[in-house]
Amino acid sequence: VKYMLLIYDNAKSRETFLGEQGEDLMAEVGAIMKELTESGELVGGEALADPSNTKTIRLVDGVPAITDGPFAEAKEHLGGYLIVDCESVERAAEIALRWPNARFTPLEVRPLMDTSGAEM
């Protein structure tokens, strides 16, 4: 089953990742990525740029409106994701717990929808 791990950032995690301990944290990330690649569980994943680079699009009465931002500091925001194909949700949760961001913000582990299905 494929799971997406939603990885969040907050002020503290960003500060730590960009500070002195950042290299150690990135080495931990590298080690987990290597393990997931070698085990054949890694499907994909990316880090997201800072939320200030976001464009927000909305339809206002059917008319598209595109704005820069959000610039308002949210307490936490999506910082990246990982997609893994694991034997169990327990295994996906174990990966999430080891991800360094778990020390700063909760991660979410969500199954992906599948286009297969069994008749009932």
Add this chain to the structure above:
Amino acid sequence: VRAGTDNVDLLRRLAPQVLGVLVRRHGQFDTCEDAVQEALLAAAVQWPREGVPDNPHAWLVTVASRRMTDQLRSDHARRRREDTAAAQVPADEAFAPAPGDAQPPDQDDTLTLLILCCHPALSPASQLALTLRAVGGLTTAQIASAFLVPEATMAQRISRAKQRIKATAIPFAMPPEPERSERLRVVLHVLYLIFNEGYIATSGPDLQRSELTREAIRLTRAVHALLPDDGEVAGLLALMLLTDARRPARTHPDGTLIALAEQDRGLWNRAYVEEGTALITDALARTPLGPYQLQAAIAAVHDEAPSAQDTDWPQILALYELLERVSDNPMVTLNHAVAVAMVEGPRAGLQLLTTLETDDRVAAHHRLDAVRAHLLEMAGDHAAARAGYRSAARRTTSLPEQRYLEARAARLTG
């Protein structure tokens, strides 16, 4: 370049035999397996252009052996560069087939290979992938696309499985009893998983996944031919045929699921129904009973009914009672409850379901909600049924199941 279907079938049939010859000769399962894949690829390119050789088996063994020799020589050269000690380069492999290559070997190595690929030291995902590549002759790209993962991910699963076989020195040999029987059960389970992975595919980008169903049936047929007196092998083959027979009727062209009771039985594959029914009838008559045989027998009772109304539910109920005795699986209890409801009424079925509410394996599973909703609908409690279908729709991770369950809920509105 595309090989014709005949070539593909021939290559896949020969793949395990060629691999068996190489592993017997050289050991080194991992290197041999790569060499056979390269030979299969070379054949897929050359045969459609230049014609199938007179002795395709010998051709593949010769080409794979040459790759193997090249590989060994380059490993050897590397080692020699690293270590200045003089060493002898292995003699060049003769271009002509070596004695014994001209004919397929007396023994068929398919079963030994399956048992190796399904070794319990490998993860289930690796067992499936390696079986399809080493025994099925599928390419890594084909397996990756069937399982909807990137090719690099699948390549890694296969290479890890091969490393593990090498590191743990798993022998290429048929284990003695009773281990042999236990290992065969794992092989059958892997074949069942491959089948199911293909069967549940619906439409669109998943279409190539139905390849897995065909491949699982083909490999199970091969095992049945080697072990005709094993009732569970026959049972599994029958179960696959009797299930796959319904595939043309199980979805609308857009991929929407159709419940068994509402399927157009005219679309069922009669040849598969007949073959599966004959297999299971024979197995039940002369081999000890097992779970695959019981599941096949249940499928046969469904498939033989001219209409859903004519289904022999008392017989299905009796078979589920037997199946529950030999397998501790909450999914069996779920289906058992449906059979109870059909024979004794929905309240009796709902009563049986309550035993699952404290079973962690299934208590939060969408299928428990879905079956409960179905039985509540039968009992005329439409409000509770609707809530159950909605709850199941939220819990499933399958888009077609979600659509089906929402439609069932909507049908009860108003």
